[in-house]
Amino acid sequence: MFGIILDADLRVVPNENYTLERVVVPCDQYVATLIRKTEQASDIALVYGRLRLTQEKFLTEGIINLFHRVPSKGTLVTCLTDPKQAELKRLVFRGTAGSDYGKQLRWEAEAHLDAVISGSAFERNALLYEPVALFQNRRRDSTDILMECFVTSGQFEPFLGELRRIVPRNQADLMNVTVRPRYRLDVTVCR
Amino acid sequence: MKPLRMVLCFLALAFAVLAILVAHPVFHLIRTARRDVDENASSPSGTINDASRLNETAVTEIWKVPEDQASAEQQLAMLLERARTLHLKLSIAGARHSMGGHTICPNGIVIDMLPFHHLELDKAKKILHAQAGARWSEVIGFLNAEGYSVEVMQSNDDFSIGGSLSVNCHGWQFNRPPICSTVESFRLMLAKRKNCKMQPHRKRRPVLTRPGRLRLVRDHPRRGPEGRAE
DSSP states (O other), X not given: OOEEEEEEEEEEEEOOEEEEEEEXXXXXXXXXXXXXXXXXXXXXXXXXXXXXXXXXXXXXEEEEEEEEEEOOSSOOOXXXXXXXXXXXXXXXXXXXXXXXXXXXXHHHIIIIIHHHHTOSEEEHHHHHOOOGGGGOOOOSSOOOOOOOOOOOGGGHHHHHHHHHHHHHHTTOOOOOOEEOOOOOOSSOOBO | OOHHHHHHHHHHHHHHHHHHHHHHHHHHHHXXXXXXXXXXXXXXXXXEOOTTSOXXXXXXXXXXXXXXXXXXXXXXXXXXXXXXXXXXXXEEESSOOSTTTTTOXXXXXXXXOTTOOOEEXXXXXXEEEEXXXXXXXXHHXXXXXXXXXXXXXXXXXXXXXXXXXXXXXXXXXXXXXXXXXXXXXXXXXXXTSOEXXXXXXXXXXXXXXXXXXXXXXXXXXXXXXXSOXX
């Protein structure tokens, strides 16, 4: 053991309001679209993507979610509540396990219905205030495995091409793919 | 056909179409809900598990860090001394989402950092002082009341500050490097009981072959012979 972290001083930012822009794109245009969208706008605060996991169009479509800052006049102090539609979100996610229909339902919900159900206005703290326990597998007869892969933007589509081949061949049940851009850190490692 | 009957027929048809459209997803979600049984059970006495539920391990002791800072640091130092003397193995645990046994040492002592979770905000400098056992859910609730938010964190809030720093987690904040980029400093109790304050060392120009590093500084500046801080 090297040592025990006792406490830390971390920089904080103001809480903010965002509007969500959802873009459904073919996976082979995912990276180019993400670059174009983020270069066009200087007000993007949060970004993530999801990929389609249905047997039909497996890993060939994605949704890019871009949260744009809404200019604020003052300090944003609101009441923090538990995640909206938490139980429904859980059921939609858990329903993808072992079910192609469940995966279809989740894709349609995220790509088309979410704008109607959740709207497009969000608050930063409310977005961050979501536990992973909400989606946790609670059954004893199975375990969800989380795996993170770091892929350069140029290798994104070839990497997906391999996944399209390998995952079905091994009968793996891919429940979720979230895509996030990564940025280099020039300050790290203690010695 | 009478107008009333026409309206009824139309309503019946509309209802039938709606029922067909809604029936499948509703049935699917009801079936999911029925299968979604909570079978999580607490670990037997003398054992502990991590979030994977795949690492149930026998341990000698699960030691909770006191909330009070002075007591916590004093007792942690004593625990480190005892572990060194008796050759006991120690592991450090927060939310226990660093899986694969990282937070549990077989037959060792698990240090549960979660009670060590005090938070303070310096609004003028926009700096949050957080003890390592605080979870992001506590941090967000605390900052939200002041109109502030976390600069970089994971997409979920279950994890502890200490665990997040240990793995240098990345977030989903656009154009932002991992959490270490938001650290002004952190304090570390070394295995030899010495407390150190760590601060990031930033290079003027990024050098690919030699990434930045953290500079080790003393918690309390030592006075030199001429009274200057060294």
